[in-house]
Amino acid sequence: MTSNAWAANRRHRTTNLLWLAAYLIMVVAVVVLVLQARTTTLRQMDTPEAHAQWQHWREAEPNRTAAGGVDRRPPSATEPPALLLMRDHFAVVMSGSVLFSSLLFAAVMMAVRGVLSTSRSREHTPSARRGR
Numbered sequence: 001m002t003s004n005a006w007a008a009n010r011r012h013r014t015t016n017l018l019w020l021a022a023y024l025i026m027v028v029a030v031v032v033l034v035l036q037a038r039t040t041t042l043r044q045m046d047t048p049e050a051h052a053q054w055q056h057w058r059e060a061e062p063n064r065t066a067a068g069g070v071d072r073r074p075p076s077a078t079e080p081p082a083l084l085l086m087r088d089h090f091a092v093v094m095s096g097s098v099l100f101s102s103l104l105f106a107a108v109m110m111a112v113r114g115v116l117s118t119s120r121s122r123e124h125t126p127s128a129r130r131g132r
Contacts, residue, residue: 042083
């Protein structure tokens with residue numbers, strides 16, 4: 001292996017390790033933020049006041065069957081939806097958060113790597129060495 005190939009291989013390995021570190025930091029940040037949101041939601045929504053507000057909203061006039069227009073179904077949940085989501089369906093929330101943030105990270109990573117590889121390949125073309 002020539003010294004140029006050896007240096008390029010080392011540069012690619014270092015770049016990949018930096019992308020992996022950035023990805024892991026992003027995943028940890030998403031997990032921590034979703035856990036914090038869950039804790040806050042459970043603390044705020046699992047109170048008698050929050051349940052009373054939800055019951056009051058459920059029984060409010062716009063949520064009742066009207067004589068004309070569109071017939072709305074009143075909400076059937078006896079607890080606030082945010083509480084149900086974060087308590088009963090938290091695994092889905094966490095999985096979706098990690099999945100979609102990973103897809104966004106992959107798209108951004110491919111775009112950045114594509115831009116950087118294009119600019120590097122232009123430096124190594126014969127027209128770039130001749131001064132164009």
